Amino acid sequence: MSVYIEKNRKTKKLIQESFLEMLQSKPFESITVGDIAKTANINRGTFYLHYVxxxxxxxxxxxxxxxxxxxxxxxxxxxxxxxxxxxxxxxxxxxxxxxxxxxxxxxxxxxxxxxxxxxxxxxxxxxxxxxxxxxxxxxxxxxxxxxxxxxxxxxxxxxxxxxxxxxxxxxxxxxxxxxxxxxxxxxxxxxxxx
Amino acid sequence: MSVYIEKNRKTKKLIQESFLEMLQSKPFESITVGDIAKTANINRGTFYLHYVxxxxxxxxxxxxxxxxxxxxxxxxxxxxxxxxxxxxxxxxxxxxxxxxxxxxxxxxxxxxxxxxxxxxxxxxxxxxxxxxxxxxxxxxxxxxxxxxxxxxxxxxxxxxxxxxxxxxxxxxxxxxxxxxxxxxxxxxxxxxxx
DNA sequence: CAACAAAATAAACATATTGTTGAATTTTGA
DNA sequence: TCAAAATTCAACAATATGTTTATTTTGTTG
Structure with a gap:
């Protein structure tokens, strides 16, 4: 159970890191959920499992x-x-x-x-x-x-x-x-x- | 000719006023061009005649x-x-x-x-x-x-x-x-x- | 008034993004 | 190896974008 939370955190961390990396080169308003998913190498649907x-x-x-x-x-x-x-x-x-x-x-x-x-x-x-x-x-x-x-x-x-x-x-x-x-x-x- | 510019400015002014009015109640990011046109009582296409x-x-x-x-x-x-x-x-x-x-x-x-x-x-x-x-x-x-x-x-x-x-x-x-x-x-x- | 040109409208369009769904698949750790 | 958890995949309706074309309204000018 505790490891699943860990796994959860790892994907969250990956999303956050990819997002912040993109944010250095393009403004928040122009970044799409698709962009974030692509950069993080995850499925777009996975993003919505973690964030609204x-x-x-x-x-x-x-x-x-x-x-x-x-x-x-x-x-x-x-x-x-x-x-x-x-x-x-x-x-x-x-x-x-x-x-x-x-x-x-x-x-x-x-x-x-x-x-x-x-x-x-x-x-x-x-x-x-x-x-x-x-x-x-x-x-x-x-x-x-x-x-x-x-x-x-x-x-x-x-x-x-x-x-x-x-x-x-x-x-x-x-x-x-x-x-x-x-x-x-x-x-x-x-x-x-x- | 000069009157067309005047007319032009009136529509621009109308767009700006409507836009700023909306901006008091909702954030810029959530305002659409359609919203602006609706509030200003103009066609959405008209907006694009004045602004990119x-x-x-x-x-x-x-x-x-x-x-x-x-x-x-x-x-x-x-x-x-x-x-x-x-x-x-x-x-x-x-x-x-x-x-x-x-x-x-x-x-x-x-x-x-x-x-x-x-x-x-x-x-x-x-x-x-x-x-x-x-x-x-x-x-x-x-x-x-x-x-x-x-x-x-x-x-x-x-x-x-x-x-x-x-x-x-x-x-x-x-x-x-x-x-x-x-x-x-x-x-x-x-x-x-x- | 009639003719003209600019401005605005209306409708349609392809395109992109969103957020959601359900089923299939993979990963994980016990 | 097994079951739960996490992720993937494909499809979906809904919304917004920016552009285009034809049509109508508007104001000016001869």
């Missing part, structure tokens, strides 16, 4: 990604102290984000490109935003000083992070996570006029 | 948007002095961006949502990034002090802007452009610890 349609396939891949990202971020973040300054919290979060993103950068590069699916950027942002929010709440001070609506402040910080991540992924990780963290801090310092 | 396919239609809409945005931004920006501090330059650009975005917010809201098309966010970011770049170059000082690769710095600043814009548009313009500009400045000040 190609949207379902991409849904599953996205969900798995967000789950992995979330778990890994939480893991790293929990190793930090709860009380810290805004700057220190940002540095810790940056270190966590960049080292987590690194593991998933090939997939992220595809999903964030125009070969992916409309709205992925929003879903990704939402996932990161939640982590930023939690991190900010660790710092008691910021609440009192912040004169700006929280949704806008979160949108600002999260999108700034996202901008660096997108550039980094598009540059095929031309820097280490540590260099990216330093880069983030340097930008904050520059804006602060230091 | 539905992608071409969306291409034209996006292009028109970027052209309008670019023109309006350039217009407003040219009214400012060329030499200014980083903060002053950012404030001027923010004021320009928010007032320009306001005019196109209904369309932007759709195109940035998951009803739009993969990659729109990237194309929009690129359009804004170019304006940010030009604005930064007006300030001689920043070049000397900046210790960070330009592509990353631009990605950071532009995405931060974009984050505010997206939140604003999603909130159905719950603030005036002036309030958004002040909000942007307040966030910068907060990060600077002032």
């Amino acid at each position: 349609d190609k949207f379902d396939l991409l849904d599953k891949i996205e969900l798995q990604l967000f789950e992995d990202l979330g778990n890994h971020i939480d893991e790293l973040q929990s190793s930090y102290s709860s009380i810290h300054s805004f700057e220190k919290g940002q540095e810790q979060l940056a270190a966590t984000l960049f080292s987590t993103i690194k593991m998933h950068s090939p997939l992220l590069k595809i999903l964030l490109s125009d070969h992916g699916r409309a709205g992925f950027h929003l879903r990704f942002k939402l996932a990161i935003l939640e982590k930023v929010r939690i991190n900010l709440e660790k710092n008691k001070n910021y609440n009192e000083n912040l004169q700006v609506p929280m949704d806008y402040f979160l949108a600002f910080i999260t999108s700034a992070f996202l901008g660096l991540i997108e550039q980094w992924v598009q540059n095929d990780l031309d820097k280490t996570p540590e260099e990216m963290t330093k880069l983030y801090i340097d930008i904050i310092f520059f804006i602060q006029g230091k | 396919d539905k992608f071409d239609l969306l291409d034209k809409i996006e292009l028109q948007l970027f052209e309008d945005l670019g023109n309006h931004i350039d217009e407003l920006q040219s009214s400012y002095s060329s030499i200014h501090s980083f903060e002053k330059g950012q404030e001027q650009l923010a004021a320009t961006l928010f007032s320009t975005i306001k005019m196109h917010s209904p369309l932007l809201k759709i195109l940035l949502s998951d009803h739009g098309r993969a990659g729109f966010h990237l194309r929009f970011k690129l359009a804004i990034l170019e304006k940010v770049r030009i604005n930064l170059e007006k300030n001689k000082n920043y070049n000397e002090n900046l210790q960070v690769p330009m592509d990353y710095f631009l990605a950071f600043i532009t995405s931060a802007f974009l984050g505010l814009i997206e939140q604003w548009v999603q909130n159905d313009l719950d603030k005036t452009p002036e309030e958004m500009t002040k909000l942007y400045i307040d966030i910068i000040f907060f990060i600077q610890g002032k």
Whole structure:
């Protein structure tokens, strides 16, 4: 019984790999179920034994990604102290984000490109935003000083992070996570006029 | 002759309006040329007299948007002095961006949502990034002090802007452009610890 | 008004993709 | 070797695509 599940997973994995490989060279919208089956060397009917349609396939891949990202971020973040300054919290979060993103950068590069699916950027942002929010709440001070609506402040910080991540992924990780963290801090310092 | 062009434009306008109306309730990928024709009360064949396919239609809409945005931004920006501090330059650009975005917010809201098309966010970011770049170059000082690769710095600043814009548009313009500009400045000040 | 040309319509077309079915076949592991 | 599970195969109706041809509507112009 357990081996049948294993077999199941192997075909699923084959489908996903073939699909993601195609996604590098052609946009999601132009990939047909027939294409996927052909590339994976399976019968088209077999695809439908595993997924409802190609949207379902991409849904599953996205969900798995967000789950992995979330778990890994939480893991790293929990190793930090709860009380810290805004700057220190940002540095810790940056270190966590960049080292987590690194593991998933090939997939992220595809999903964030125009070969992916409309709205992925929003879903990704939402996932990161939640982590930023939690991190900010660790710092008691910021609440009192912040004169700006929280949704806008979160949108600002999260999108700034996202901008660096997108550039980094598009540059095929031309820097280490540590260099990216330093880069983030340097930008904050520059804006602060230091 | 001129009236035929006028007639032509009226049908094109009708197609675009019907299309954008549908786009508010269903995603681009699920809208068929037949749907568009039905909503616009035209023959399906007529659609093909004006556009190659539905992608071409969306291409034209996006292009028109970027052209309008670019023109309006350039217009407003040219009214400012060329030499200014980083903060002053950012404030001027923010004021320009928010007032320009306001005019196109209904369309932007759709195109940035998951009803739009993969990659729109990237194309929009690129359009804004170019304006940010030009604005930064007006300030001689920043070049000397900046210790960070330009592509990353631009990605950071532009995405931060974009984050505010997206939140604003999603909130159905719950603030005036002036309030958004002040909000942007307040966030910068907060990060600077002032 | 009559003639003309552009634009839109209507119907038909081959083609491609979809998602489903049922039966046959192969693979798997116990 | 056996039975269950997984995959294959062929066929199916349904839908959307993009093109074509003939016909009608529309607006302009002499």
